[in-house]
Amino acid sequence: MEHHDVLVIGAGAAGMMCAIEAGKRGRSVLVVDHAKAPGEKIRISGGGRCNFTNLGATHLNFLSANPKFCVSALRRYRPRDFIALVERHGVAYHEKTLGQLFCDGSARQIVDLLLAEMRAAGVQLRLETRVEGVTKTEGGFEVALSSGKVACASLVVASGGKSIPKMGATGLGYDIARQFGLGVVDTRPALVPLTFEPATLARLSPLSGIGLDAVVSHGKTKFREGMLFTHRGLSGPSILQISSYWREGDEIRVDMAPGVDALAALKAARTATPRQAVATVLSTLLPRRVAQLIADEDAPDKGNIADCSDKVLGRLAGAVNAWTVKPAGSEGYRTAEVTLGGVDTDALDSRTLEAKAVAGLYFIGEVVDVTGWLGGYNFQWAWASGWSAGQSV
Ligand code: FAD
Missing domain, CATH: 2.40.30.10 (Translation factors)
Structure with a gap:
């Protein structure tokens, strides 16, 4: 069976950030996604220019059953950290309004930046790969993929919310949470x-x-x-x-x-x-x-x-x-930018995003019950939660 230290489900904003950080720490990381391309929501975000963060992001810009849950991750990885990454890659950007930062060129630059960082960190990416089942083992998890079975010590669920099903959104993350006894706060379309x-x-x-x-x-x-x-x-x-x-x-x-x-x-x-x-x-x-x-x-x-x-x-x-x-x-999930609700924050450690009751299981990004306002906040949450889990896996 194939072995990795870390398996990340979902090559979106949160999953790629987590994989980069884990890779930089020397972990062997595999990211899987059922889509044909990584970061599809990044690509279409912000009208094609990606509003990748907001200069003023604090926990007050988020909705969650526990409004303080996101404080820790947002403090560990701040907008200026992502801006530094963007600048390191020479991506030009501007503030449009209300602290919202957009690429001058194309959102694809953000996807390319993340892919370059993943390559540099030695992360493997496997697309068009379905997740068929997850089992807990003594040393971690065994995950049945359409490409075969993978054993991993840490499993990171970064499969996003339900918005825009046409682009591959599924409820897989919520199903995995329930399978391991974690609560899921009712979901509904938001920013719609x-x-x-x-x-x-x-x-x-x-x-x-x-x-x-x-x-x-x-x-x-x-x-x-x-x-x-x-x-x-x-x-x-x-x-x-x-x-x-x-x-x-x-x-x-x-x-x-x-x-x-x-x-x-x-x-x-x-x-x-x-x-x-x-x-x-x-x-x-x-x-x-x-x-x-x-x-x-x-x-x-x-x-x-x-x-x-x-x-x-x-x-x-x-x-x-x-x-x-x-x-x-x-207009429902068909056009909603995000999903309200998700994996109950009570079940997660706010510093690492690890499930309190299931060692090695992490939930990051939009699948968690943390939803930002419009204006770059949702990506900041994806980067911050992905980064935080990446330090711990
Ligand atoms: P996602 O980016 O959704 O990634 C999840 C990944 O998991 C996807 O690649 C998906 O294919 C994969 N996946 C799902 N189910 C499975 C499965 N069963 N098996 C395998 N893989 C699976 N936010 C901002 O901050 N700024 C913006 O400008 C902005 N613009 C937006 C514009 C639109 C049209 C939309 C829809 C959203 C926008 N958002 C924006 C919100 C932002 O895109 C999301 O909050 C963010 O992408 C969430 O990141 P994530 O990594 O948690 O999930």
């Missing part, structure tokens, strides 16, 4: 566009394709970023962010003119330009089609702004600064 039921969709259909700056809130959680009306509902960064907090039946609130007191602006316009049409006044605050829809719905019988009572202006301002809407659902 939200959808409306048909009646709302019909009402808002004239807005499809319009983007604007917005503050989107769910309870006390709010994000100010772009929002996009789509032919299914709402998308854009602010909506993807809030989708990780939203649950079926909940409303979200949207301020479509952040920083502007719409009521004060409307009252001022009523005095200054009383003969302007309501939609025209609103269009100083909002894209024209949005302004028209609000005027049609909230002041249907008012021609000019002068015709609007304080009550009507209050209604119009509410639609601008505090539009409340109940999404019907989300």
Whole structure:
């Protein structure tokens, strides 16, 4: 039987980082993946430019049943450590916004960088290889692969979440966790566009394709970023962010003119330009089609702004600064960037990501119940958790 010190399941961001670190420590490492190519999600990430980290990443940018679990790994491997790696490989990058770092060129540069590091560390990579079963042995694990059986002292599960099944996402990691008695926190699509039921969709259909700056809130959680009306509902960064907090039946609130007191602006316009049409006044605050829809719905019988009572202006301002809407659902794993939930952090050592009850078994990256905001946080978690496990395997 083939023997390795470390077998990593999943040649994604976390698995490759772990393999590099273990290889550098002199471990013999095999990485297996059922996909045809490694790092496919890296390749398509950040619109093809890979938002590979966020300068401000702390545990406050993550969702998890234990919000402090990710602190240790995030402190052990920081954004500046990955930036140093990127710079060592001569990959040019820039900060787009809000601390988000992207490649100037292509996300493929990040995949190539990781593959070069793996080669230098003597890591073996085997693609198009299925995992058929895992058994615990005295010295570690025996893993049945489609290429044959492999014995290893440490088994690292880096098989990611369920998002984008078309790209090879599976629930294998959760199955392995359950097999060894580890808990799995319920999973759901996150960083995902939200959808409306048909009646709302019909009402808002004239807005499809319009983007604007917005503050989107769910309870006390709010994000100010772009929002996009789509032919299914709402998308854009602010909506993807809030989708990780939203649950079926909940409303979200949207301020479509952040920083502007719409009521004060409307009252001022009523005095200054009383003969302007309501939609025209609103269009100083909002894209024209949005302004028209609000005027049609909230002041249907008012021609000019002068015709609007304080009550009507209050209604119009509410639609601008505090539009409340109940999404019907989300686009699901088909388009979700990440999976919320996953392997219960209670079962893992936060410093090494090793299962507390199963020596030698590690879970890293998205398969764990640690989910980042949009903005490079998810890769930072993949690097940090992979690096931390790589020091221990
Ligand atoms: P993955 O990268 O998903 O890797 C898991 C690997 O395991 C895959 O190669 C898969 O083929 C393999 N695997 C799965 N099941 C099996 C099995 N049964 N047998 C063998 N192999 C298996 N995050 C950011 O921080 N910045 C971004 O710019 C960004 N953009 C994104 C864009 C899109 C469209 C998507 C979908 C996600 C994006 N993310 C981004 C999220 C980020 O890609 C993930 O959080 C990250 O890839 C998780 O890394 P991972 O190594 O845990 O899992």
